[in-house]
Amino acid sequence: MKLLVCNGSPRGRTSNTDILLKPFLEGFEEDSQNTHETVYLNSEDGRKQAITSFVQAELILIGFPLYTDAMPGIVKEFIEALVPVKKELKQFRIMFLIHSGFSEGSHTKYIVRYLDKLSRRLGGTYLGTIRTGGTEGIKVQPAFMTQKLLTQLKIMGRLLAQTGKIDETLINKIVQRERFWKIELFFSEIMSEYMFWNPWLKKNGAFEKRFDKPLI
Amino acid sequence: MKISIFNGNPDCNNQDFDNCLSSLAVILEKEKHELSLLQLREMEYHHCIGCLDCWVKTPGICVFKDDHVKVLRSFLSSDLVIFASPLIVGFSSALLKKAQDRLLPVILPYIDVSTGECRHYLRYGKAPVFGIIYQPEEDTDSEDLSIFTELWTRFSRNAHSKVAFVRPIQHSVQELSREIARM
Numbered sequence: 298m299k300l301l302v303c304n305g306s307p308r309g310r311t312s313n314t315d316i317l318l319k320p321f322l323e324g325f326e327e328d329s330q331n332t333h334e335t336v337y338l339n340s341e342d343g344r345k346q347a348i349t350s351f352v353q354a355e356l357i358l359i360g361f362p363l364y365t366d367a368m369p370g371i372v373k374e375f376i377e378a379l380v381p382v383k384k385e386l387k388q389f390r391i392m393f394l395i396h397s398g399f400s401e402g403s404h405t406k407y408i409v410r411y412l413d414k415l416s417r418r419l420g421g422t423y424l425g426t427i428r429t430g431g432t433e434g435i436k437v438q439p440a441f442m443t444q445k446l447l448t449q450l451k452i453m454g455r456l457l458a459q460t461g462k463i464d465e466t467l468i469n470k471i472v473q474r475e476r477f478w479k480i481e482l483f484f485s486e487i488m489s490e491y492m493f494w495n496p497w498l499k500k501n502g503a504f505e506k507r508f509d510k511p512l513i
Numbered sequence: 514m515k516i517s518i519f520n521g522n523p524d525c526n527n528q529d530f531d532n533c534l535s536s537l538a539v540i541l542e543k544e545k546h547e548l549s550l551l552q553l554r555e556m557e558y559h560h561c562i563g564c565l566d567c568w569v570k571t572p573g574i575c576v577f578k579d580d581h582v583k584v585l586r587s588f589l590s591s592d593l594v595i596f597a598s599p600l601i602v603g604f605s606s607a608l609l610k611k612a613q614d615r616l617l618p619v620i621l622p623y624i625d626v627s628t629g630e631c632r633h634y635l636r637y638g639k640a641p642v643f644g645i646i647y648q649p650e651e652d653t654d655s656e657d658l659s660i661f662t663e664l665w666t667r668f669s670r671n672a673h674s675k676v677a678f679v680r681p682i683q684h685s686v687q688e689l690s691r692e693i694a695r696m
Binding site for chain 2: 306307308312339362364365366367368369370371373374376377379380399400401403404407408410411414415418476479482483485486489490494497498501503506507508509510511512513
């Protein structure tokens, strides 16, 4: 099986989306007959290439981070560019991998309905949407914090290779919970402020300006 | 009331859509609202690249010095912002989505958990109320409208705002202006 991976992150090759896709693809390619091609949607040329590849693909994954509670503008641009080639598309199966900076599953929940409908609109078979949260810090987090998620994604890729499906039970395990207790949220708010945002602002010499209102 | 309309119609041949917004603008101005109608397709607008410089390097300022500043100023000075776009493949246009993504400088990186669900704090402390105007596609059904409305409602929650109305361009502009007057 060949999998077409459309990376819809505006950060492209340095994206958290890529970090999440890596173990998934490793799992998928444990079977040496499986291969993949990754296209990046964060440039005009990349989107053009992605359309060409999409037309020939039978198994497709689109991954992206949540931007303003939906798909990033570049992904919407790509989706719109698929319409003129709709008649040329093969019989394809499609899945999505989406993630949000916030930890709760409640944020990624809503766009799933759109992705399901989109798949049907394009005439494809919808396999499901893998979604996860709390990914903004994934690059700087120690391995013990991310290992479980990355392992689950690897199993997900392996199961896709074995069954041709996205495992529903594992989707729910990866989401963990749609909502968190307020005390957990409060803790993660403090953590993100003092362990993540403030050090980053200070490193850039921008800490004093963090509440600036330059437009009024 | 200060009202901004962001026209996300990408197609200059789609006159029905633009005409609806122009006639709404005329009526609202007659009603003494202060109005700005921004044509996104005529603006120079880069996609957000997710660098987060507007949070952690030059707080409140985007790396791209394009027309988004006009949209941000308009957004910040309005009581009501109308996001207007034809539905394209079941959602607002990529043109409008691009402008939506570039609103990032008006929020802070810090997280507000007071509602029991994460959202970012606002950099300027206030947000306008949202209105949505759309044009259905040939195959638009109730499922599409429900998905579309839900996504805008979710965005309004994260933006500390609310969606006051979602109306198709077929809706009477007189009626809409009366609804806005009652807000």
